[in-house]
Amino acid sequence: MKPLTDRQQDILTFIERSLLQDGFPPTIAEIAAAFGVRSTNSIRGHLQALARKGAIELVPAASRGIRLLKATPSPEQGLPLVGRVAAGQPILAEEHIEGYCRLGPELFDHRADYLLRVQGMSMRDAGILDGDLLAVQRTPEARNGQIVVARIHDEATVKRLRLEGVKAFLEPANPDFAIIEVDLQREQLVIEGVVVGVIRSGL
Amino acid sequence: MKPLTDRQQDILTFIERSLLQDGFPPTIAEIAAAFGVRSTNSIRGHLQALARKGAIELVPAASRGIRLLKATPSPEQGLPLVGRVAAGQPILAEEHIEGYCRLGPELFDHRADYLLRVQGMSMRDAGILDGDLLAVQRTPEARNGQIVVARIHDEATVKRLRLEGVKAFLEPANPDFAIIEVDLQREQLVIEGVVVGVIRSGL
DNA sequence: CACTATACTGCTTATAAAAGCAGTAACCAT
DNA sequence: ATGGTTACTGCTTTTATAAGCAGTATAGTG
Known part of the structure; x- marks a missing residue:
């Protein structure tokens, strides 16, 4: 500055x-x-x-x-809430940040870095509904079976990750949606983070 | 006030x-x-x-x-987290409070007064799973279709409320569970609060 | 020198926003 | 019935506020 x-x-x-x-x-x-x-x-x-x-x-x-912007009125401003993620842009770009939610990052079992608003019902059976907020930990590493925020073809999506050899599968938790298959030798799969919690406020 | x-x-x-x-x-x-x-x-x-x-x-x-004027109620310590609710005791009795979660009560669309840990899968199809934390607003009034914390026969339960004349129905969101029918003329149904949000941390 | 940034005056104009006035309707208590 | 509170519509008026335009002066810089 x-x-x-x-x-x-x-x-x-x-x-x-x-x-x-x-x-x-x-x-x-x-x-x-x-x-x-x-x-x-x-x-x-x-x-x-x-x-x-x-x-x-x-x-x-x-x-x-x-x-x-710089001087925070309250010492703890909370976690940034990310809305729509545009193609080709980093998730935490300032223009996506809708606001800040005052909650301790230690609330979840694993430390959360930001909140992401869910669009669609593709993870319904995992108890993740349209409009929910996901607490995401920013990490490029994910284990088999974890729910991840992934970027494929420049589009951000939330799915369960399944790794089998050179192939990765992004599995929805809803039979109405198709499994996304990624050949890691030809396509790039960027793991933006893993989901460590869910918050629903529209009740 | x-x-x-x-x-x-x-x-x-x-x-x-x-x-x-x-x-x-x-x-x-x-x-x-x-x-x-x-x-x-x-x-x-x-x-x-x-x-x-x-x-x-x-x-x-x-x-x-x-x-x-009134700064947010518990600015430092956050919302009380209520664990198991024993029969015949008020929900916010001190011995039930497992801890405090640092999150702003204004995080949800309606103000939350405390958090309650869910036991069982009876509200699975509403995206409420075993072990989730429910943000509850303490109010004796609930509208038809709202998910409520109710006390029937001295036992606390979370269900969707349906009112039809002198009868009240506490409906689970899971076909494996039975609807609880309450005759308001003979039995007492105490609404402890309405669910205004969900938090899941075990991911 | 021309050129740019800072720091200000003194207006005008458009609009954002509070405040006022006159109603309707439902519900509750006395 | 009568009055009070809550909850709203649909206007008008007034003022608070941002935004625009045309200047002046000073200091530093290549």
Whole structure:
């Protein structure tokens, strides 16, 4: 991150204190008033600079649309919740992160690194339903029979892994879906992580 | 503090989650949109009720001027995890509490009060398996079709609730188990809470 | 020198958002 | 019945706020 100017640092500190005191971020006009500046435009420039440098995020057209990125208001921000995973992009790319869930990574038997929202019913019989959140541990290694997050043909999928010699099978837990067969000598199978837990909130 | 209505509780939870995800509170219009309500006025009423009951504070004439007063109930220790429930004893009796799980009660669509460990496979087809943790909201009211924690003959059980006149049916989600029929005129059915989420950690 | 970044003034404009007013309807308690 | 609370619709008005445009001044840099 590029270094902040003194003025930018002061403004950032003011935003953090406002957030703690008021419970919500200040408006641009409030910042200007606090610094004795008569024009909001100056502050806007500073905010845009802070956004460029990655210190904050500005939500367009939203009042008080300032989001602190680096400084976490609560010490533990929780696990990142990943939504749709686009083809050809890493899972933890920032644009996929829908939010953060405050839960301890040690809640599960194995440490979870992030949460992934399930799409579809292909793992129904394993008790994994559409819309569930999967707690995923980020690891390239998976054992036979584990439920994994795999990437095949640039598409992310959740299946049970079965390894037999040079072939890998990605087995759904639902007879309505087909087993995906991968010839490891010709195709690439990337294991993004193993599923260590399930969370369902839509009840 | 006066008890909140279901609607008020839902809105409070939504505000908490917005705050965690966005970094600032929602506008009244955003809350209305999230709940599919066409008039912002209804939400204003709810917010004023929440302010009257001391759950939030409203900053007049300020956009997103919602301040949470009651910080999340157990910020440090998390939700209590209840193990086996003995006959004739309240669920949250201290001797049943196995431990505390560090997760925010606002993680689920409705606020969870405690976690309960599932015994048996009677709700298998609802994606609830043996050993899962259920997030339970403590309420004596349940709607038709909700999965509830009920107490019948001094024994706690998790089933889907179906109400038909003076009879209540506790339906398992597994053809291997029998439906429990309760005549409300002769027997007492105590609803301990409704299931608002599922957590599975043994994967 | 031209060129860029920082830091500001002083307006205007568009819109986001709170606040107000007048209703309807259901439910509950007295 | 009567009043209170909850829960909503559908408008209008007012103000809070972001965003845009046109400038000024200072300092550093190749």
